[in-house]
Amino acid sequence: xxxxxFVLLIFTLLVSFLTAAENEFHLTKKVALSLSKxxxxxxxxxxxxxPSHVINGPExxxxxxxxxxxxxxxxxxxxxxxxxxxxxxxxxxxPDLENSEKIIxxxxxxxxxxxxxxxxxxxxxxxxxxxxxxxxxAWLLKLAEELHTWNSPLGKKWGKIIKPLENKxxxxxxxxxxxxxYPIRTGVHPNTAFALAFGxxxxxxxxxxxxxxxxxxxxxxxxxxxxxxxxxxxPGGEDFFSPCLMEADLMRRVLDKKSFEKWLKDFLPNxxxxxxxxxxxxxxxxxxxxxxxxxxxxxxxxxxxxxxKALPPNNAVIPVLKKSINAHFKASLNYITSGEYGGxxxxxxxxxxxxxxQ
Numbered sequence: 001x002x003x004x005x006f007v008l009l010i011f012t013l014l015v016s017f018l019t020a021a022e023n024e025f026h027l028t029k030k031v032a033l034s035l036s037k038x039x040x041x042x043x044x045x046x047x048x049x050x051p052s053h054v055i056n057g058p059e060x061x062x063x064x065x066x067x068x069x070x071x072x073x074x075x076x077x078x079x080x081x082x083x084x085x086x087x088x089x090x091x092x093x094x095p096d097l098e099n100s101e102k103i104i105x106x107x108x109x110x111x112x113x114x115x116x117x118x119x120x121x122x123x124x125x126x127x128x129x130x131x132x133x134x135x136x137x138a139w140l141l142k143l144a145e146e147l148h149t150w151n152s153p154l155g156k157k158w159g160k161i162i163k164p165l166e167n168k169x170x171x172x173x174x175x176x177x178x179x180x181x182y183p184i185r186t187g188v189h190p191n192t193a194f195a196l197a198f199g200x201x202x203x204x205x206x207x208x209x210x211x212x213x214x215x216x217x218x219x220x221x222x223x224x225x226x227x228x229x230x231x232x233x234x235p236g237g238e239d240f241f242s243p244c245l246m247e248a249d250l251m252r253r254v255l256d257k258k259s260f261e262k263w264l265k266d267f268l269p270n271x272x273x274x275x276x277x278x279x280x281x282x283x284x285x286x287x288x289x290x291x292x293x294x295x296x297x298x299x300x301x302x303x304x305x306x307x308x309k310a311l312p313p314n315n316a317v318i319p320v321l322k323k324s325i326n327a328h329f330k331a332s333l334n335y336i337t338s339g340e341y342g343g344x345x346x347x348x349x350x351x352x353x354x355x356x357x358q
Contacts, residue, residue, distance in 0.1 A: 024322075025329045027355035032090045033098055035336065038348040039083030040099070040106055042074040048341070050076045054127040067122055070115040070165075075345040078136035078189070082349040084110060085143040088158070089352060092150045104154065111158045120164050123172075133176065134195035137169045141202035144169075148206050170211060173199055177214055183222040185247075187239030188292070192222065194241055197250040219254045223247055227266045231274045240295030240350075244268060245276055245303035252310035260310050272317050276300070277324035279331035288342030297332040298350040301325050302357050329354070 049064045049072070064072040071080035087103050097103070123131060144166040147159035183192040196215050203212035229244040248267060252260050268274060279300075280293040308321045336347045 024326065024358065025333065025355060026358065027093070027352065029094050029097065031355070032094050032352075035348040035352060036087060036090050036097065036099060036103065038337070038344050039074065039086050040102060042341075042345050043080055043083045043087070043106060044109065045073045048075060052077065052131060054131075056126050069118050070110045070112075071119065075341070078132055078139055079346040079349075081136060081143060082139040082346065085139060085146055086349040086352045088143065088146045088150070088155075089356060092146065092152070092155065093356075095152075107158065111161045113161055116162055116165050120168050123165075123168050133172070133190070134192065134199075135189035137172055138195040138198035140165065140169045141173075142198050145202040145205045170208070173211060174214065177218050180218070185243045187234070187236045187241045187243055187296070191241050191243065191246055193219075193243070193247040193250040197246070197253060200250070200253050216254055219250055223251055224263070228269065229267050231268060231270075231276045234276060235280045235293065235296055238289040238292045239280075240292040240299060242276060242296065242300050242303065245300055245307070249303040249306045252306055257310060257312060261312060261315065264307070264311070272320050277304075277320065277327075279328045282332070282335070285335060285338040285343055286340045291338070291340065291343040291347075294332040294335060294343060294347055295350050297328045298347070298354045301328040302350075302354040304328070305354070305357050 046063065046065050051064055051067065053060070053067065055061060068077055068080070071077050071084070074080040074083045084107065087107060090097060091100055091103050091107075094100075122128060144159070144162060147155050147162065150156075150159075180192070184190045185192070196219050200212060200215045200219075202208070203215060226247065229247070231244050234242055234244060244267075248264060251263055251267075254260075255263055264271070268276070271277070279297045282290060282293045282297075284290045285294070304321050304325045308318055308325070311318060332347075333351055336343065336351055338344065
């Protein structure tokens with residue numbers, strides 16, 4: 001991206017977000033157009049790249065594009081997947097977006113039967129059982145969910161093409177979750193609550209009762225008896241998820257409103273005064289790990305939005321949550337286009353998801 005284009009992009013985002021900040025933040029066409037430029041810039045950018053790849057032999061020393069012809073860009077497989085999800089989401093919501101033809105052309109390059117077959121073949125190889133488990137899996141199902149719920153020729157076409165990979169990921173969920181004895185309570189990729197939440201959204205969207213029931217069973221066994229989440233331990237220095245809030249965002253999907261309100265009171269008894277409601281400070285956006293904290297602010301925003309929606313309207317914590325949601329958006333939305341690839345290759349997807357769940 002040329003320097004003048006970069007400056008104009010930042011200016012557009014600042015105007016859009018600062019205007020929205022007077023009330024709540026919203027996903028507008030102007031914001032969609034600005035942020036869409038980030039995944040468009042990287043989904044077919046092969047290098048730099050960080051493959052999560054076990055080399056079984058000399059024949060496995062391959063380029064990212066050779067291994068993953070559909071999802072080789074945006075630095076790593078999962079970021080490529082949620083970059084594709086984001087473009088589908090924006091095209092679905094704003095079909096007359098100014099750069100819609102460019103988005104369609106770009107997605108058509110990725111979504112081919114040959115490319116998806118190679119992605120499935122890769123997963124079927126030796127030592128691929130834990131590849132992208134479960135973060136990348138969850139985003140792939142979010143992409144599939146977006147296509148399943150888009151009643152358009154493009155949605156149906158691309159949905160049919162990625163179906164073999166979607167089926168493989170569902171199979172991975174069904175095979176792995178019964179073996180997972182303990183949840184993974186981390187602030188980065190392997191977080192179990194995040195993967196269960198996205199998996200549950202997908203299962204309900206396509207009415208997959210087998211997957212839905214398994215996720216509900218595991219969620220309750222992992223988290224239903226949890227109390228006093230150690231919120232004062234958060235955030236970790238390279239977190240992009242809040243383990244406490246991600247768990248709560250899952251459980252609001254699992255429980256009815258009354259049960260969730262009771263569960264949340266036990267789980268986060270001091271939520272109104274918790275440091276979970278204070279945005280994380282990002283000291284260096286050129287550092288690829290520290291910039292995770294911008295992602296944390298955005299994922300916290302979407303968790304807090306979900307929690308707020310799940311509570312009865314008279315719950316005393318709701319005004320505090322509203323204030324915190326806006327604070328988290330303000331802390332990071334204006335810095336997504338930092339000019340640093342460590343953040344730009346993925347943060348726009350987090351922003352679009354957070355803005356779209358309101």
